[in-house]
Amino acid sequence: MKVIVLGGDGFCGWxxxxxxxxxxxxxxxxxxxxxxxxxxxxxxxxxxxxxxxxERIAAWKEKTGxxxxxxxxxxxxxxxxxxxxxxxxxxxxxxxxAEQRAAPYSMKSPKHKRYTVENNVxxxxxxxxxxxxxxxxxxxxxxxxxxxxxxxxxxxxQIPEGYLTVEIPSLDxxxxxxxxxxxxxxxxxxxHMTKCLDQELFYYYNKNDKLKITDLHQGxxxxxxxxxxxxxxxxxxxxxxxxxxxxxxxxFLMQAAIGxxxxxxxxxxxxxxxxxxxxxxxxxxxxxxxxxxxxERVRILNQMTETHRIAxxxxxxxxxxxxxxxxxxxxxxxxxxxxxxxxxxTLQDMGLKxxxxxxxxxxxxxxxxxxxxxxxxxxRILCTSRWKS
Amino acid sequence: MKVIVLGGDGFCGWxxxxxxxxxxxxxxxxxxxxxxxxxxxxxxxxxxxxxxxxERIAAWKEKTGxxxxxxxxxxxxxxxxxxxxxxxxxxxxxxxxAEQRAAPYSMKSPKHKRYTVENNVxxxxxxxxxxxxxxxxxxxxxxxxxxxxxxxxxxxxQIPEGYLTVEIPSLDxxxxxxxxxxxxxxxxxxxHMTKCLDQELFYYYNKNDKLKITDLHQGxxxxxxxxxxxxxxxxxxxxxxxxxxxxxxxxFLMQAAIGxxxxxxxxxxxxxxxxxxxxxxxxxxxxxxxxxxxxERVRILNQMTETHRIAxxxxxxxxxxxxxxxxxxxxxxxxxxxxxxxxxxTLQDMGLKxxxxxxxxxxxxxxxxxxxxxxxxxxRILCTSRWKS
Numbered sequence: 001m002k003v004i005v006l007g008g009d010g011f012c013g014w015x016x017x018x019x020x021x022x023x024x025x026x027x028x029x030x031x032x033x034x035x036x037x038x039x040x041x042x043x044x045x046x047x048x049x050x051x052x053x054x055e056r057i058a059a060w061k062e063k064t065g066x067x068x069x070x071x072x073x074x075x076x077x078x079x080x081x082x083x084x085x086x087x088x089x090x091x092x093x094x095x096x097x098a099e100q101r102a103a104p105y106s107m108k109s110p111k112h113k114r115y116t117v118e119n120n121v122x123x124x125x126x127x128x129x130x131x132x133x134x135x136x137x138x139x140x141x142x143x144x145x146x147x148x149x150x151x152x153x154x155x156x157x158q159i160p161e162g163y164l165t166v167e168i169p170s171l172d173x174x175x176x177x178x179x180x181x182x183x184x185x186x187x188x189x190x191x192h193m194t195k196c197l198d199q200e201l202f203y204y205y206n207k208n209d210k211l212k213i214t215d216l217h218q219g220x221x222x223x224x225x226x227x228x229x230x231x232x233x234x235x236x237x238x239x240x241x242x243x244x245x246x247x248x249x250x251x252f253l254m255q256a257a258i259g260x261x262x263x264x265x266x267x268x269x270x271x272x273x274x275x276x277x278x279x280x281x282x283x284x285x286x287x288x289x290x291x292x293x294x295x296e297r298v299r300i301l302n303q304m305t306e307t308h309r310i311a312x313x314x315x316x317x318x319x320x321x322x323x324x325x326x327x328x329x330x331x332x333x334x335x336x337x338x339x340x341x342x343x344x345x346t347l348q349d350m351g352l353k354x355x356x357x358x359x360x361x362x363x364x365x366x367x368x369x370x371x372x373x374x375x376x377x378x379x380r381i382l383c384t385s386r387w388k389s
Numbered sequence: 390m391k392v393i394v395l396g397g398d399g400f401c402g403w404x405x406x407x408x409x410x411x412x413x414x415x416x417x418x419x420x421x422x423x424x425x426x427x428x429x430x431x432x433x434x435x436x437x438x439x440x441x442x443x444e445r446i447a448a449w450k451e452k453t454g455x456x457x458x459x460x461x462x463x464x465x466x467x468x469x470x471x472x473x474x475x476x477x478x479x480x481x482x483x484x485x486x487a488e489q490r491a492a493p494y495s496m497k498s499p500k501h502k503r504y505t506v507e508n509n510v511x512x513x514x515x516x517x518x519x520x521x522x523x524x525x526x527x528x529x530x531x532x533x534x535x536x537x538x539x540x541x542x543x544x545x546x547q548i549p550e551g552y553l554t555v556e557i558p559s560l561d562x563x564x565x566x567x568x569x570x571x572x573x574x575x576x577x578x579x580x581h582m583t584k585c586l587d588q589e590l591f592y593y594y595n596k597n598d599k600l601k602i603t604d605l606h607q608g609x610x611x612x613x614x615x616x617x618x619x620x621x622x623x624x625x626x627x628x629x630x631x632x633x634x635x636x637x638x639x640x641f642l643m644q645a646a647i648g649x650x651x652x653x654x655x656x657x658x659x660x661x662x663x664x665x666x667x668x669x670x671x672x673x674x675x676x677x678x679x680x681x682x683x684x685e686r687v688r689i690l691n692q693m694t695e696t697h698r699i700a701x702x703x704x705x706x707x708x709x710x711x712x713x714x715x716x717x718x719x720x721x722x723x724x725x726x727x728x729x730x731x732x733x734x735t736l737q738d739m740g741l742k743x744x745x746x747x748x749x750x751x752x753x754x755x756x757x758x759x760x761x762x763x764x765x766x767x768x769r770i771l772c773t774s775r776w777k778s
Binding site for chain 1: 566592
């Protein structure tokens with residue numbers, strides 16, 4: 001299969017590129033290195049020592065003999081160049097990871113809010129528009145978030161895979177009408193909001209232009225490496241622990257490794273969905289290799305393997321490592337606690353074999369967080385964004 | 390009240406500016422004249438002879454002694470300039486009409502699709518972001534469209550004013566949970582899709598930042614003038630009849646005036662909502678003068694006064710004027726026929742006194758379409774956009 005990975009240098013993108021290449025797919029990376037630029041802006045960086053994208057590509061060639069091609073362009077701005085790549089490479093599928101993906105980063109300032117909205121909307125819309133203009137039969141696989149459903153305190157109804165069956169009073173009083181709708185959205189940050197905007201775009205292009213689209217509503221990713229990124233240190237994946245890009249579980253792992261109290265925002269009663277990076281690349285591959293049928297509506301899958309309360313995670317890691325837990329004021333505007341009764345059945349039915357926290361956590365602390373602990377900049381750990389002014 | 394009208398030189402904007410000024414409100418117009426630039430691009434123009442914005446403002450001063458201020462800036466691009474105007478003028482309210490508003494224009498080409506999405510999303514988001522950054526208590530009144538609800542053939546349930554009560558199966562099997570959700574979206578063009586994107590933005594900024602927002606879901610506007618635009622020919626409002634910007638009823642009126650067969654797209658079984666431009670300015674004023682309370686959710690009102698099937702409108706005008714009806718292939722991707730059982734109660738309860746088709750149509754043909762018929766360019770009448778490639 002010929003696949004373009006938009007954002008193929010990023011945290012989910014790079015291991016996906018390698019996994020697809022290892023499976024024999026022909027991969028073109030499109031990336032403007034925006035994620036590395038954000039590191040420069042934030043004076044932060046990956047805990048793991050990532051090399052440049054050309055060096056990564058050369059190392060992969062050296063270890064496996066396989067070629068990867070990189071096109072440096074901004075999907076949100078360089079529409080004509082994007083269309084050119086589609087027309088010349090003629091991909092069967094596009095994996096779309098070319099979005100600003102951190103909630104705290106999206107809330108840092110008006111400039112960051114505007115960048116996140118403009119970048120993410122234009123990246124998605126340009127991709128859709130270019131697929132239509134190319135006239136090619138291209139399956140688009142997009143990385144969404146479980147956050148589109150919201151984390152309200154409710155929890156009285158189940159979170160489905162995208163579509164919800166509801167009953168609506170009928171106009172003529174003849175009893176309720178049953179209808180399947182997209183689950184209502186309730187984003188908790190500007191970043192999450194952009195993934196809700198994406199859903200609208202997908203709905204329209206699927207309806208009007210019959211595009212084949214899979215939208216993966218992903219939980220919080222943890223872990224660092226996959227079989228491929230472990231082949232050589234030059235292939236290592238990034239590991240973010242800073243207050244903007246560090247996701248909660250990886251941040252805890254790094255904090256444990258350096259003996260820094262685990263920073264829980266608010267009560268820790270927030271329940272969130274999780275998935276290991278190994279499972280991310282599995283899921284993306286499963287989704288890619290089973291495209292929707294012609295005329296099928298947008299396929300929405302929940303991409304997560306377990307849910308946990310943040311306080312329970314902190315307690316688990318504290319128990320494993322002896323580090324303390326520190327409860328900080330929550331910068332976010334969110335429910336103090338919630339449940340998350342979500343279904344995530346389809347990808348498991350398609351063959352996903354999950355790496356669960358119980359098996360992977362300690363290995364991650366030892367092999368990554370402790371190994372590279374000396375690279376940690378303690379000044380970058382805390383979140384400085386505020387949701388409320 | 391101090392009011393900024395974004396897009397205050399446009400078809401809905403200009404009469405709104407005059408109506409607000411006549412009622413004693415202090416008005417600043419922000420407009421980059423994008424609508425006039427589109428005329429240049431399309432080699433089309435208003436049937437009525439509109440003068441430049443500075444001339445309009447001078448004529449208003451001459452006739453009424455009232456001042457209007459125009460700031461020329463692009464809301465979608467000149468964020469800092471927009472924020473400056475907010476901080477110096479300190480408005481009580483902003484009327485947001487700064488969006489590309491034609492469905493056929495939005496479907497002309499990939500470039501037009503991308504312009505419509507980028508312009509409309511950024512205009513709305515910049516406005517929201519600037520209101521938050523200003524720290525001012527500003528009520529945002531936005532022009533949405535009835536098209537967000539969709540025109541599917543269904544019609545088994547009523548279209549509410551924004552929010553729909555549904556029943557969802559409960560998690561514990563204890564009977565259904567009743568929930569109020571935003572009505573599901575089903576846009577029929579890129580343009581309509583952008584109004585759905587706006588709804589997501591409003592939801593988030595209302596939830597996170599407690600912004601006061603009124604979203605008016607408007608029907609198709611017909612008519613040309615209001616009491617204020619009739620005061621002097623230099624104050625006349627624009628009248629669009631071209632295949633991109635001409636809305637269906639005004640197009641029929643002009644066709645009748647020049648003896649051109651009324652062009653019905655498809656079967657004419659499409660039911661749409663309508664409202665006269667006099668009522669548009671009344672509704673905007675009613676909405677402005679009754680802002681939502683602190684903490685109130687986004688107020689969504691349906692702004693329409695009647696619904697009609699397109700074929701019935703054509704027959705009505707044919708009967709009035711003797712002109713023929715011509716059925717053309719439908720360039721749109723839409724149901725051949727639909728019903729539109731929509732509620733539009735709140736604005737009438739607030740005091741709207743509608744101008745209905747029966748009273749206003751003939752007057753419009755005589756006083757506008759016939760009077761300026763010699764300005765019509767017949768080459769611009771047909772729609773050239775195609776929804777399907």
